[in-house]
Amino acid sequence: MFPTLTRTEAQARHWDIIIAGSSFSAMFFLQGLPKGLSVLVIEKGRHMTHAEQIASGFRNLEAVPMNNRSGHDKEWVFHSLLGGNSNCWWACTPRFHPSDFRMQSLYGVGEDWPLNYDDLAPFYQEVEEAMDVNGGGSDHVLPRDKPFPYPAHLPTRSDKVLRAHSDLWWAQPTARANGGPRAQCCANGVCDECPIDSKYSVLNSFDRLAYDGAYLLTETEVRAARIEGGRATGVLVRDADGEGEISGSAVALGTNALFNAVILLRSGVDHPKLGVGINEQVAQNVLIDGPGLGYFGGTSVTGHGYALYDGPHRANHSGVLMETYNAPMELRPDPGKWTERLRMKIIAEDLPRDDNRVVLDGDDYVIEWAGHDAYAWDGLAWGLERMQSILPDGLDFWGWTEPVKTEKHAMGTHRFGSDPARHVVDPDLRVHGVDGLFALGSGVFPTSSLANPTLTLSALALRAGRKVS
Amino acid sequence: MKRRAFIATSSAAALVAATPAQAQLFRGRKLAALVERCRAHLARSFPASVMAQPATETFLAAYAEHALDRPDLFPEDGAFFHFLTSTTVIAHVETGEDLSFDVIFDPHDAPCSNHLGALYAPVGEHDA
Numbered sequence: 065m066f067p068t069l070t071r072t073e074a075q076a077r078h079w080d081i082i083i084a085g086s087s088f089s090a091m092f093f094l095q096g097l098p099k100g101l102s103v104l105v106i107e108k109g110r111h112m113t114h115a116e117q118i119a120s121g122f123r124n125l126e127a128v129p130m131n132n133r134s135g136h137d138k139e140w141v142f143h144s145l146l147g148g149n150s151n152c153w154w155a156c157t158p159r160f161h162p163s164d165f166r167m168q169s170l171y172g173v174g175e176d177w178p179l180n181y182d183d184l185a186p187f188y189q190e191v192e193e194a195m196d197v198n199g200g201g202s203d204h205v206l207p208r209d210k211p212f213p214y215p216a217h218l219p220t221r222s223d224k225v226l227r228a229h230s231d232l233w234w235a236q237p238t239a240r241a242n243g244g245p246r247a248q249c250c251a252n253g254v255c256d257e258c259p260i261d262s263k264y265s266v267l268n269s270f271d272r273l274a275y276d277g278a279y280l281l282t283e284t285e286v287r288a289a290r291i292e293g294g295r296a297t298g299v300l301v302r303d304a305d306g307e308g309e310i311s312g313s314a315v316a317l318g319t320n321a322l323f324n325a326v327i328l329l330r331s332g333v334d335h336p337k338l339g340v341g342i343n344e345q346v347a348q349n350v351l352i353d354g355p356g357l358g359y360f361g362g363t364s365v366t367g368h369g370y371a372l373y374d375g376p377h378r379a380n381h382s383g384v385l386m387e388t389y390n391a392p393m394e395l396r397p398d399p400g401k402w403t404e405r406l407r408m409k410i411i412a413e414d415l416p417r418d419d420n421r422v423v424l425d426g427d428d429y430v431i432e433w434a435g436h437d438a439y440a441w442d443g444l445a446w447g448l449e450r451m452q453s454i455l456p457d458g459l460d461f462w463g464w465t466e467p468v469k470t471e472k473h474a475m476g477t478h479r480f481g482s483d484p485a486r487h488v489v490d491p492d493l494r495v496h497g498v499d500g501l502f503a504l505g506s507g508v509f510p511t512s513s514l515a516n517p518t519l520t521l522s523a524l525a526l527r528a529g530r531k532v533s
Numbered sequence: 534m535k536r537r538a539f540i541a542t543s544s545a546a547a548l549v550a551a552t553p554a555q556a557q558l559f560r561g562r563k564l565a566a567l568v569e570r571c572r573a574h575l576a577r578s579f580p581a582s583v584m585a586q587p588a589t590e591t592f593l594a595a596y597a598e599h600a601l602d603r604p605d606l607f608p609e610d611g612a613f614f615h616f617l618t619s620t621t622v623i624a625h626v627e628t629g630e631d632l633s634f635d636v637i638f639d640p641h642d643a644p645c646s647n648h649l650g651a652l653y654a655p656v657g658e659h660d661a
């Protein structure tokens with residue numbers, strides 16, 4: 065743990081950098097910083113130990129005000145406590161696909177990222193090492209210079225059937241331990257509250273996140289960045305005792321795509337795209353029956369399928385990423401066929417739309433939600449249909465569920481790029497037009513990819529920290 | 534109304550007044566009935582040879598204890614799920630390994646006991 069301070073103690077100093085938030089983006093930015101800086105990490109929530117979280121089931125879930133005009137149920141999931149959503153994530157850690165960074169040049173959709181897969185590759189590797197990521201079998205599509213830190217979890221019977229059929233099925237990369245200092249993952253299948261603390265979290269990795277000169281202030285909300293003469297000079301905070309200011313030479317917001325936008329809006333950052341375009345992937349579960357399917361895999365989500373991920377279809381609609389589940393498992397009552405059922409999740413990419421936005425509402429905020437883009441819905445429908453043709457013979461759909469209410473991957477509220485007129489944040493995650501103000505996290509993603517965002521947002525934060533001189 | 538309230542109170546009092554032996558007998562009957570229901574349910578899916586195993590009986594007794602006081606469960610479906618996740622029934626059927634049962638799989642109360650995870654894979658399952 066970092067040494068902790070009271071607000072009065074924090075206010076008595078001038079900090080080189082103030083970081084808001086204490087989850088992935090905040091911690092990997094901190095890791096990237098040059099040595100010798102004085103850093104204050106300000107966290108809105110409190111420190112709840114892993115044991116306390118398991119015992120109480122409480123993690124301070126944010127009630128997110130939303131004006132939902134989409135006609136579909138919609139949720140957003142953010143937890144305000146030390147370590148943020150690293151406490152409840154499932155630790156699925158794929159890299160983005162090289163094409164995800166070039167959607168406009170390749171398919172005329174969305175925007176290109178201001179960097180590409182190769183630029184991010186060394187940072188991906190570093191974060192994978194920090195999280196003890198395991199994986200394998202994907203190098204022909206997601207190239208890597210060095211092997212995964214740990215070998216892939218054992219596959220299920222279903223994975224073996226699929227992998228024998230095509231080399232576009234492989235092990236899902238994960239930070240659910242298969243080697244390394246944390247307990248070996250044993251397929252309990254309740255990863256949002258892993259009972260044995262196997263998956264990576266900020267709380268179980270504090271010793272590796274240590275930074276000489278970093279202090280922690282908890283139960284204190286950053287309300288706004290103080291901006292004077294075009295530069296960030298500190299933050300305005302609120303805690304149980306009231307409001308105050310803390311001074312610093314630079315401020316980095318790592319409070320996720322939603323709260324970063326809210327803080328920037330409150331700070332007076334005036335940009336037509338700020339808060340605009342909030343989005344996330346949309347997903348659906350599919351059940352497949354057939355001979356040879358079954359379990360006995362090493363973790364909860366064991367496999368990934370990329371056959372329908374990338375290709376010319378992305379000019380018209382999203383592709384789908386397929387995830388195979390080992391636990392929780394689906395079973396069949398049919399004699400002798402008890403485990404011959406596979407639960408697969410298919411995930412489609414969304415596009416940022418101007419009518420999905422975060423706006424201030426007095427002292428508070430609200431998400432104006434018009435719905436996922438047709439690009440995502442059409443992709444999901446296409447994926448459901450096309451999947452049947454890419455499965456091995458003998459496997460058939462048994463059924464599917466309604467689309468899930470959230471993938472819990474909010475993004476796109478302060479997108480990055482080099483044009484200050486179109487982008488809120490520059491390629492190094494600095495807010496255009498404000499010196500010393502960083503906005504980290506998936507809020508910067510110009511397009512959403514089909515894959516889980518956290519490895520990528522962590523690699524970007526690490527890279528941004530490295531650029532600080 | 535007053536009279537109804539009186540009856541309700543007095544019947545509650547009668548329950549409280551049951552001796553420990555009576556309460557145990559009552560619970561024992563409920564357990565036995567639950568075991569029968571779950572056994573019948575499993576017998577629709579599993580062959581007689583599996584149903585005849587001593588470990589199946591041990592499982593059914595433990596499962597009934599596990600499920601009895603949980604009105605939120607569909608006990609028969611739960612028995613089916615837990616038979617597959619808490620015993621070596623798949624390995625038993627496929628490779629002739631002994632059918633064994635140790636604990637009802639529960640991710641929180643008995644973590645790492647998922648018998649459909651790699652830790653309990655049938656012999657040879659993951660040989661290259």
Ligand SMILES: Cc1cc2nc3c(=O)[nH]c(=O)nc-3n(C[C@H](O)[C@H](O)[C@H](O)COP(=O)(O)OP(=O)(O)OC[C@H]3O[C@@H](n4cnc5c(N)ncnc54)[C@H](O)[C@@H]3O)c2cc1C
Nearest residue numbers: 085087088089108144148149153154155156286505516518
């Ligand atoms: C159940 C679940 C499962 C998930 N599984 C996966 C997965 O398998 N793979 C994957 O890639 N992603 C997954 N995600 C998404 C992942 O959790 C997020 O992408 C990731 O946590 C974002 O990191 P972050 O640091 O940007 O923000 P967060 O983790 O949201 O952390 C934000 C931090 O900022 C703090 N904060 C908020 N407002 C303020 C304020 N005003 N002042 C100070 N502090 C503040 C919060 O308390 C929190 O600590 C999952 C999410 C959920 C909910």
Ligand code: SF4
Nearest residue numbers: 249250252253255258
């Ligand atoms: S599968 Fe189980 S052990 Fe592995 S991370 Fe999830 S809950 Fe933890």
